[in-house]
Amino acid sequence: MNYTFRTLRFDPLKDESPYFQDFLYETEETKTTLEALMDIRNEQDCTLAFRYSCREAICGSCGMVINGRFELACRTMIDSLKSSVVVIEPLPNLEIQKDLVVDMEPFFETVRKIRPYIFPEGEVLEKGCRIEEKEMERIFQYINCILCGCCYSACPVASRDERYLGPAALAKLYRFVRDPRDMRHFSEWSKVNTEGGVWGCDTVFKCNEVCPKDVRPADGIEALRRKLVLEKIKRLFRFKR
Numbered sequence: 656m657n658y659t660f661r662t663l664r665f666d667p668l669k670d671e672s673p674y675f676q677d678f679l680y681e682t683e684e685t686k687t688t689l690e691a692l693m694d695i696r697n698e699q700d701c702t703l704a705f706r707y708s709c710r711e712a713i714c715g716s717c718g719m720v721i722n723g724r725f726e727l728a729c730r731t732m733i734d735s736l737k738s739s740v741v742v743i744e745p746l747p748n749l750e751i752q753k754d755l756v757v758d759m760e761p762f763f764e765t766v767r768k769i770r771p772y773i774f775p776e777g778e779v780l781e782k783g784c785r786i787e788e789k790e791m792e793r794i795f796q797y798i799n800c801i802l803c804g805c806c807y808s809a810c811p812v813a814s815r816d817e818r819y820l821g822p823a824a825l826a827k828l829y830r831f832v833r834d835p836r837d838m839r840h841f842s843e844w845s846k847v848n849t850e851g852g853v854w855g856c857d858t859v860f861k862c863n864e865v866c867p868k869d870v871r872p873a874d875g876i877e878a879l880r881r882k883l884v885l886e887k888i889k890r891l892f893r894f895k896r
């Protein structure tokens with residue numbers, strides 16, 4: 656099968672603006688988009704830049720836009736695209752460092768802000784803390800996040816408001832707040848009770864649509880909103896009594 660890989664190129668050291676370059680690619684085998692990009696880099700242009708690591712949809716490095724859809728290149732089979740022209744673009748709303756490689760730092764910074772780890776009660780046991788299966792099931796959806804940044808990159812609010820924490824960070828916060836092992840104080844997680852936090856989301860669910868791991872981060876944002884409101888009401892009643 657013959658394909659044209661129309662790939663966005665940009666080298667900030669020499670190009671004034673991004674442009675598309677066509678690579679003709681022929682393969683008899685069933686390949687992923689990542690494998691095709693690796694072949695193109697190895698056989699046609701060794702300067703083509705893109706990120707990858709695990710090659711099995713776990714590390715979150717290879718998020719990009721393929722024929723207009725947010726995808727992980729390592730699990731997108733080229734024959735599934737049903738087109739001989741494959742248009743490849745980097746994740747939008749993040750600065751291009753080179754070709755398909757974008758600066759993920761603003762995204763990782765949002766995740767760091769929510770302190771994405773368990774706040775244990777007392778000393779941490781050497782063997783860790785067990786969690787009931789049914790409790791695990793409640794947070795499993797959010798644990799699936801591989802930090803690919805697709806949701807953040809696609810989120811219309813994150814693209815226009817740098818205060819906004821974005822879908823992955825907020826969903827991850829919900830994952831910890833919902834975890835019975837996490838003892839973070841209300842004053843810690845209620846910091847997202849702001850426009851830059853849960854109330855900034857305009858609930859158009861673009862994040863749910865693009866997430867390659869079916870995390871549905873907007874569900875977590877909604878759940879966090881409900882939890883915040885309930886907690887506020889509980890505290891108000893306690894105060895009145």
Ligand code: SF4
Nearest residue numbers: 810822856857860862
């Ligand atoms: S639902 Fe909220 S977090 Fe998700 S893309 Fe829309 S604004 Fe962003």
Ligand code: SF4
Nearest residue numbers: 800801803804806866
């Ligand atoms: S929630 Fe989904 S799209 Fe967002 S970073 Fe995690 S895996 Fe990627």
Ligand code: FES
Nearest residue numbers: 708710715717729
């Ligand atoms: S290379 Fe790791 S998710 Fe694609």
